[in-house]
Amino acid sequence: MDDGVDRAQGRRSPPTERVVQVLDFLVSRKEHRFGLSELSRTLDISKPTCLGILTELVRGGYLVRDPVTKSYGLGPALIAAGRAAQQGFAAGPVARRHLAALSAEYQTTCTASAVVGDRITVLELTSPPGVRAAAKVGEMYPFAPPVGLMYVLWDGEDALQSWLRREPTLPVRLDRERLRKVVEECSRTGYLVETLTPVGQRLHTLMAGVAAHDLPAELRDVLGEMVSSLGERVHLDAEHADPGAMHPVSLIAAPTYDAEGHQAMVLTLYVGAELASDDIARRGKALAAAADAITQEVGGRRPRRGGH
Numbered sequence: 001m002d003d004g005v006d007r008a009q010g011r012r013s014p015p016t017e018r019v020v021q022v023l024d025f026l027v028s029r030k031e032h033r034f035g036l037s038e039l040s041r042t043l044d045i046s047k048p049t050c051l052g053i054l055t056e057l058v059r060g061g062y063l064v065r066d067p068v069t070k071s072y073g074l075g076p077a078l079i080a081a082g083r084a085a086q087q088g089f090a091a092g093p094v095a096r097r098h099l100a101a102l103s104a105e106y107q108t109t110c111t112a113s114a115v116v117g118d119r120i121t122v123l124e125l126t127s128p129p130g131v132r133a134a135a136k137v138g139e140m141y142p143f144a145p146p147v148g149l150m151y152v153l154w155d156g157e158d159a160l161q162s163w164l165r166r167e168p169t170l171p172v173r174l175d176r177e178r179l180r181k182v183v184e185e186c187s188r189t190g191y192l193v194e195t196l197t198p199v200g201q202r203l204h205t206l207m208a209g210v211a212a213h214d215l216p217a218e219l220r221d222v223l224g225e226m227v228s229s230l231g232e233r234v235h236l237d238a239e240h241a242d243p244g245a246m247h248p249v250s251l252i253a254a255p256t257y258d259a260e261g262h263q264a265m266v267l268t269l270y271v272g273a274e275l276a277s278d279d280i281a282r283r284g285k286a287l288a289a290a291a292d293a294i295t296q297e298v299g300g301r302r303p304r305r306g307g308h
Contacts, residue, residue: 018045022053026063026074033071092124094297095256095265098290099126102269106283109134112256114265115143115151123265134251134270142169149234150192153183154255155263156303175232182234190288191254193235193280195247237277246274252284254291261303267291 021043026034034042040050054072057063061077099110103126111134112124120141127133141147144166152159160183164174186192235247249271258264269287295301 018043018049019053019057021045022050022057023062026072027078030074033066033069033073035069035071039072095124095267095294096126098294099124099267102126102286102290103128103131105286106269107131108272109270111135111268111270112265113268115148118143120148120151134272135268144169146172149182150194150253150255150266151263153186153192154303159263178232181236185236186234189237189281189284190291191252191284193252193284194233194250195235235280244276246276247280249273249275249280252280252287254284254288256291256295256298257300257302259299259301261301264295264298264300267294 022039022045025039025043036047036051036054039045039054040047043050045053054063054065058065058072058075061075062081063072064075065072095112099112102108103110107128108131109125109127111122111126113120113122115121120143122135122137122139125133125135125137143151143163145164145168147169148163152163182192233250235249251271252269254267255263256265256267267287267290269283271283275283292302
């Protein structure tokens with residue numbers, strides 16, 4: 001590496017250090033609030049400098065200021081940052097270890113993905129030698145109907161309704177009765193089985209990296225005619241009573257949870273073939289077990305509501 005880069009990386013930034021100093025102090029005393037004078041005196045930072053730091057952190061949502069006591073405490077933006085960090089750790093060696101085992105067992109691509117900002121992002125991927133990966137790390141999809149149901153499916157009614165209210169990337173039909181059945185079965189089994197036609201699979205691929213506002217209205221209308229109603233692509237056991245029948249399966253998905261019992265990531269096991277019902281269930285249970293193991297290892301927990 002260039003010596004200049006080494007020197008630059010080794011340089012210290014006093015202004016940045018003071019910001020970190022303020023955050024570290026408040027995080028270590030998360031149950032208390034402090035006034036400007038106390039923070040300035042305790043941290044040995046001049047009042048004007050300390051006020052400037054606090055003002056910017058409040059503006060960014062990292063701190064909150066009580067208008068009555070004029071004291072400062074931790075803000076909501078740190079919650080989002082903490083969740084993102086937790087997802088990052090979960091998508092590291094912990095998730096990769098479990099995904100790699102599933103990839104080896106079923107000779108297929110497995111991924112861990114999550115909603116980052118307003119996009120679905122692939123965070124981790126494993127694929128056996130000789131198997132062409134069905135996705136790639138960093139690939140993004142719009143988080144809006146009809147894309148993203150599995151990222152809210154196990155997160156309660158509020159999360160589902162919030163997603164449904166987002167501006168659709170394509171015109172979609174909402175079959176609430178069908179959606180209710182999907183939620184009920186996936187909550188019971190702990191995993192989702194998705195079946196896509198070849199046209200639907202190609203459409204999903206083309207949507208990678210596309211935002212709703214990037215599509216001309218005419219194109220959105222044409223593509224919308226190719227999209228089924230929400231939940232229609234989900235395979236439901238109740239609709240396939242014949243135990244000997246084969247079913248076209250695109251992928252199977254299962255959720256991990258964070259420390260507050262909210263969905264953190266979605267694990268995906270790609271299939272792209274016809275499977276018998278018992279084989280679908282076997283893979284689904286294996287994927288759900290891996291998701292539960294990751295949840296436990298990163299300090300998460302299942303939601304208290306009647307989920308899987």
